[in-house]
């Protein structure tokens with residue numbers, strides 16, 4: 001069965017970094033890990049091709065070659081998912097859809113033309129799909145009915161199907177699920193609260209597969225909470241460290257983790273030694289009351305500022321997510337986030353307005369309270385350019401205006417340079433350097449041609465063209481003097497401002513357009529209802 005995998009296009013997002021990727025001659029930040037995992041779970045005698053629509057179009061020859069089309073994606077990709085399904089159907093091809101969007105909303109109109117809906121985790125539902133194909137069936141819906149698979153026998157993803165040069169980073173996955181219970185989170189709905197991990201041997205085999213394909217750049221561990229199962233993460237990290245030492249540390253890693261990482265020195269030390277350079281934390285807000293409302297109690301147990309500083313001191317850079325629009329939130333939430341980010345210095349602070357995602361605890365509560373203003377099928381997913389999709393407990397315009405103001409202040413060019421400089425003054429020396437043996441490296445650690453060209457462009461733009469040039473040179477001199485071990489990363493982080501400058505204009509324009517379309521006042525009944533719900 002000649003199978004064509006299609007990964008739908010993403011809209012422009014906080015993480016799309018087009019300007020930066022252009023500089024280094026790459027197209028996309030991360031590859032479609034879900035699809036290459038599905039490819040590994042299908043019969044290996046099926047010929048396979050994969051097209052990531054964020055990289056390029058599907059060619060006519062590829063459409064003609066295909067006997068089956070497999071499409072997977074997230075909620076933010078649903079528009080292009082619908083387009084690709086329609087194109088495949090026009091050509092008379094059977095289509096199978098899966099992934100987070102199909103699993104959470106299998107009856108969504110965007111996927112109604114698909115013949116097969118392969119929902120939930122593929123380890124359970126793909127064998128059902130394969131049997132149906134072998135029986136000659138022309139459609140079906142396969143669900144795991146709440147069962148979660150053991151991932152210790154999940155095969156190595158088919159990374160060989162990817163056009164590796166198009167990506168800035170590769171991804172692998174060690175665990176699925178998270179033990180916490182944040183009300184807005186869909187991860188625990190999709191993957192459960194009992195983190196399931198692969199074995200260290202499995203993950204190392206995935207790293208080796210990427211290494212054998214010639215990959216030598218960064219790797220993102222896409223786990224939603226890498227330390228969800230701390231015991232198993234601590235079994236994995238020494239195996240990665242040993243593998244890295246034997247090859248001269250060819251990969252750097254980034255991942256996502258809960259804030260309680262900061263209270264585990266052993267974990268941070270192990271991550272540093274394995275060359276984890278960065279971690280994304282869901283901080284959400286410095287307002288304790290909002291964290292409690294969201295069920296994010298783990299973020300209230302110790303000082304968030306100290307947590308950021310502790311992780312940073314291990315040479316692990318912190319990126320963080322922030323949300324505005326929680327129930328009971330007081331005026332000035334946006335300003336409090338800006339002040340928190342400025343004090344801690346977190347360079348990449350991703351901010352968005354709260355969205356109720358289908359089937360989450362938040363969705364069910366708002367539905368019961370009659371506050372959802374969007375059908376399940378219309379949910380757009382977490383994005384920086386969407387208004388809240390429910391009636392909040394304070395005026396939506398106030399929240400949106402605070403949000404736009406905060407976003408613009410966070411990425412004001414001078415403020416960004418000052419923040420990044422403040423942050424890099426605190427970043428600890430890389431822990432892995434103590435174990436780095438250049439003689440083990442098959443290639444000396446020379447920068448790639450693309451990287452040298454990108455660096456020259458950044459220095460030209462930031463150091464000569466922009467009117468922030470004096471600040472740039474002053475900051476560069478300061479970090480060169482105080483923290484030379486992190487100078488290169490400092491320049492890379494400053495370069496991200498090229499993207500944020502453009503993106504803050506997108507955020508402002510799109511939110512203002514949506515505000516202009518709102519009715520002057522919320523319908524009285526709904527407004528009254530929201531007032532009733534205001535926590536005392």
Ligand code: SF4
Pocket residue numbers: 178179180181182185186187188224225258282
């Ligand atoms: S810590 Fe993160 S992954 Fe875990 S439940 Fe909360 S939001 Fe979801």
